[in-house]
Amino acid sequence: QVQLQESGPGLVKPSETLSLTCSVSGGSIKNYYWSWIRQPPGKGLEWIGYIYWSGNTNYNPSLKSRVTISVDTSENQFSLMLSSVTAADTAVYYCSRHYDFWKGFDYWGQGTLVTVPS
């Protein structure tokens, strides 16, 4: 059974860089697409971006200037960096696996809350 687990600081200061890692167990990171998704408190889900195991990426245009997603196949994990954070970036951050390129997300992490104080 594939499992995803997000990890990283739960508190990030304004203007600093948010950094999270998604560790994949029970399966290989190879040959799949992987996404980061977030949900601010009381708001809907927002797709941040995806990465293919080979390193190809695509980002949400609204966040593109601040986002970097990378993959480490040797560690079976992928990471998110979001720069110049503000209170608006406070959210639960989820990592997920794409079912093929796009049939949906077949596996998700349980999410991690990142708070940026105002």
Place this chain on the structure above:
Amino acid sequence: HSVLTQPPSASGTPGQRVTISCSGSSSNIGSNTVSWYQHLPGTAPKLLIYLNDQRPSGVPDRFSGSKSGTSASLAISGLQSEDETGYYCVAWDDSLNGPVFGGGTKLTVL
């Protein structure tokens, strides 16, 4: 606000059939497939339906999906207390070149 529109709440009694709607546009639901997720806050969302109406193995056949034009629906028959949680729809959006989400529907089993 979310790109896909879902009712914020739905309810039913045990054994009943309930449906949850998801409305989008030509750039998402109108031209791409829809998936549905069950999500209890604090836990990993679970894929219920993909490709509009397909169930992953292990998902009970009480859950079914459909799509018509720019709208989709999730139906839950034989409602059980354990179905009381949140449900989200997701579709690929050609304008965004990424997935877009519904705002979520909280299902209450009365």
